[in-house]
Amino acid sequence: xxxxxxxxxxxxxxxxxxxxxxxxxxxxxxxxxxxxxxxxxxxxxxxxxxxxxxxxxxxxxxxxxxxxxxxxxxxxxxxxxxxxxxxxxxxxxxxxxxxxxxxxxxxxxxxxxxxxxxxxxxxxxxxxxxxxxxxxxxxxxxxxxxxxxxxxxxxx
Amino acid sequence: xxxxxxxxxxxxxxxxxxxxxxxxxxxxxxxxxxxxxxxxxxxxxxxxxxxxxxxxxxxxxxxxxxxxxxxxxxxxxxxxxxxxxxxxxxxxxxxxxxxxxxxxxxxxxxxxxxxxxxxxxxxxxxxxxxxxxxxxxxx
Numbered sequence: 001x002x003x004x005x006x007x008x009x010x011x012x013x014x015x016x017x018x019x020x021x022x023x024x025x026x027x028x029x030x031x032x033x034x035x036x037x038x039x040x041x042x043x044x045x046x047x048x049x050x051x052x053x054x055x056x057x058x059x060x061x062x063x064x065x066x067x068x069x070x071x072x073x074x075x076x077x078x079x080x081x082x083x084x085x086x087x088x089x090x091x092x093x094x095x096x097x098x099x100x101x102x103x104x105x106x107x108x109x110x111x112x113x114x115x116x117x118x119x120x121x122x123x124x125x126x127x128x129x130x131x132x133x134x135x136x137x138x139x140x141x142x143x144x145x146x147x148x149x150x151x152x153x154x155x156x
Numbered sequence: 157x158x159x160x161x162x163x164x165x166x167x168x169x170x171x172x173x174x175x176x177x178x179x180x181x182x183x184x185x186x187x188x189x190x191x192x193x194x195x196x197x198x199x200x201x202x203x204x205x206x207x208x209x210x211x212x213x214x215x216x217x218x219x220x221x222x223x224x225x226x227x228x229x230x231x232x233x234x235x236x237x238x239x240x241x242x243x244x245x246x247x248x249x250x251x252x253x254x255x256x257x258x259x260x261x262x263x264x265x266x267x268x269x270x271x272x273x274x275x276x277x278x279x280x281x282x283x284x285x286x287x288x289x290x291x292x293x294x295x
Contacts, residue, residue, distance in 0.1 A: 007256040015258075107253070124256045137248025144255050152255040 001062075003045065003106035004052035005127040007153065015155075019115045020123070022090040022153075024080040037080075038113035040123065042095060042141060043073030044104035051108055051125040058110040058120035067136070068100025076109070079146065089151035097139040105131050107141065109152075124153060 014020055025036030041058075045051060049062035060071050077093035092109075107126040112119060132139070144150040 005254070005256060007258045012258055101247075126253045126256075128251060128253070132249055132251050134249055135247040137246050138250070139248065140250040142250050142252045144253065150255055152253070154255055154257040156257055156259050 001048050001050050002052070003047070003049055003125060003127045005106075006053035006055075006125050008055050008122040008124060009053050010056040010121065011123045014116075014121060017116065019121065020111055021115075022078050022081050024078045037078045038111050038115060040076045040078060040092065040109060041073050041112045042076055042092075042107050042109050042126075043071075044069065044097075044102060044139075045106050045108065046103065047105035047131060049106065051106060053125070055108065055122045055125055057118070057122050058108055058112075064102050064104040066100060066102045068097045068134075068139075069102050072112070073107070075112075082146075084148035086156065087148035088155045089146060089148060090153050091146035091151055092143050094140060094142050096141075097134070099136055100134050100139045101136055102139050103131050103133040104128065104139075 011020070021037040022040070023037035043058060043060075044064035046062050046064055058072075063071055063073075065071075074095045074097065076095060079091040079093065081088060081090040083089070106128050109123040109126070111121045111123060115121065143152045146152075148154065148156070
C-alpha cells in the first residue's frame with residue numbers, strides 16, 4: 001500500500017474530453033457557459049490506502065476517520081484557472097477540518113459532480129510524506145502559491 | 157435554563173398555617189438567589205447561554221477555552237514531527253502541500269495531398285553521344 005503524488009492519468013484523458021470544469025463557483029456543468037464550475041472535494045486517506053496516477057475515482061476504502069471528519073472530505077472552493085507564461089494552472093482555497101482528531105497520510109482531490117455520466121472522478125493524489133495527525137485541533141490543507149512553478153494543478 | 161415559577165396561594169399551603177392568608181393571593185417570596193456554574197467551550201463549538209426569569213441576581217462563571225483556539229501552526233515545522241507523533245501546538249496542524257504538473261506535448265503532423273492530375277508530364281531523351289568511362293578498382 002502506498003500513496004504517490006500524481007496527476008491522475010484518467011484526469012489527463014478527461015481534460016481532453018472536456019469533462020472537468022474548475023471555474024470558480026460550483027454546481028455548474030462542464031462548459032464555461034454555465035458560469036460556474038464543477039464541485040471538487042478533497043478526501044483524506046490513511047497510509048493503508050493505495051493511491052497514485054492510476055487512481056480513477058474516489059472510493060472510501062482506507063479513508064481517514066475521526067472526530068471532525070466526514071466521509072467524502074471537504075468541498076473545495078474553486079479558483080478560476082488562469083495562465084502564467086506558457087503554463088495553465090488552477091488553485092483552491094485552503095480548507096480546514098476544525099477541532100478534528102484525524103490521522104492522514106495523503107489526500108485525493110476529485111470531482112464530485114456527475115460529469116459525462118460519472119461522479120467522483122479522480123483529479124490528483126497528494127502525498128503528505130508521513131502521517132499527519134491532529135488532536136482536537138484544526139487540520140488545514142494549505143495549497144501552494146498559484147503560479148507557474150507551484151500551483152496545485154498545472155499544465156505546462 | 158428554564159424559568160421556575162413558584163406560586164404560593166394563601167389557603168392551606170405549606171408555609172402558612174391553616175386558615176391563614178387570603179384565598180388565591182400571591183405571597184411575597186424574598187431571599188431567593190440563583191447562580192450558574194462555569195461554562196467550558198471547545199474550539200469551533202458555539203455556546204449560547206441565556207439567563208431568564210425573575211431572579212434577583214444572576215452570575216456566570218469563568219469561561220475557559222480549550223482545543224487550540226487562536227494558535228496558528230504553519231507548515232510542518234515547530235512542534236510538528238513526522239510519523240504518527242501528534243502535533244502538540246493547539247493540537248492542530250497546517251499542512252502545506254505541493255502541486256502536481258501535467259506536461260503537455262504537441263507532435264508534428266504529416267501532411268499529404270493527392271497528386272495533381274493536371275500536371276503536364278515531360279521527359280527528355282537520353283543523349284546518345286555520351287562517352288562512357290571507367291577506372292579499374294585496386295585489387
